[in-house]
Amino acid sequence: MKFTSGLIAASFLASAAQAHFTLQYPQTRGFDDDAEVTPICGGFNNVTNRTEFPLGPAQIQISSFHTTATVLIEVAVGIDNPTTFSQFNTTSSGTTYPPLVGFNQIPEGPACYNVDISSLNISGATNGTDATILIIYDGGDGTLYQCADVTLVQGFTVPKGAIESNITCANIASAPSTTSSSSSSTSAPTASGKSASGSDMSMTISSISLVGSFLLAASAYLL
Ligand SMILES: [Cu+2]
Incomplete structure (x- = not known):
């Protein structure tokens, strides 16, 4: 992976006609590439299908179509159709819990995460x-x-074939706190070997963009 001026150009010129990212598992509520920028569910405001998902160990897989990207995965529990970010990472009684995946930076391609909702000890998260x-x-x-949209099922395991078989699912510890931008992942994949002269600048631009873009999401934890 090279961080050259091409990355900067790609960031500004990326066409809405090209996929940003897709959700492989669990099944998405809906995917509309052009509406994916619309909070909180990419333009799909209503629950139309609910699938079973492990209450215990599970995997989540996306496919990313940007050279580099940052991923944050949150869960709302016990709410039929959450409509605000503040309904994630917090119980109905106001106790907060961490995201399933906190600000993980990934290269282009599939990305898979091991998650375990039961390990978060969320009151109300039961079979x-x-x-x-x-x-x-x-x-x-x-x-x-x-x-x-899922139903948490005790003892349920991710069906064979739901996750691409040739990829490794990462164990990403949830960020204990997202109140500071310093908690976001800064371990960007570095340019292997020689780096272009513009490397530092494009990395800086990328970082600024990420921090700014995630401020809204991060603020959800503070509510
Ligand atoms: Cu995109």
Whole structure:
């Protein structure tokens, strides 16, 4: 991966006609590339389908179509159709819990995460509880959203074939706090070997863009 001026150009010129990212598993509430910028669920405001999802160990897979992107995955539990960011990462009684995946930076291609909702010890997250998983994504052309509506099922495991078999799912520790931009992942994939002279600048621009784009999302934790 090279951070050259091409990356900057790509960030500004990325066409809405090209996919930003897709959600492979669990099943998305809906995907509309042009509406993906619309909070909080990428233009899909109503729950139309709910699939079973493990209450325990599970995987979430997306496919990313930007050279580099940052991913944040949150869950709302016990709410039929969350409509605001403040309904994520917090119980009905106001207790906060961390995101499933906190500000993970990824290269282009598939990205898979091991998650375990039961490990968050969310009161009210039991067998049969409704939940909505929210993927927030920034590939440099705006903050994008997709949701997946699920029912948490004890003992359920991700069906074979739901996750691409040739990829490794990452164990990403949820960020304990997102009140500071310093908590976001800064471990960007570095230019292998020689880096172009514009590397530092494009990285800086990229970082500024990411921090700005995620401020709204991050503020949800503070509410
Ligand atoms: Cu995009």
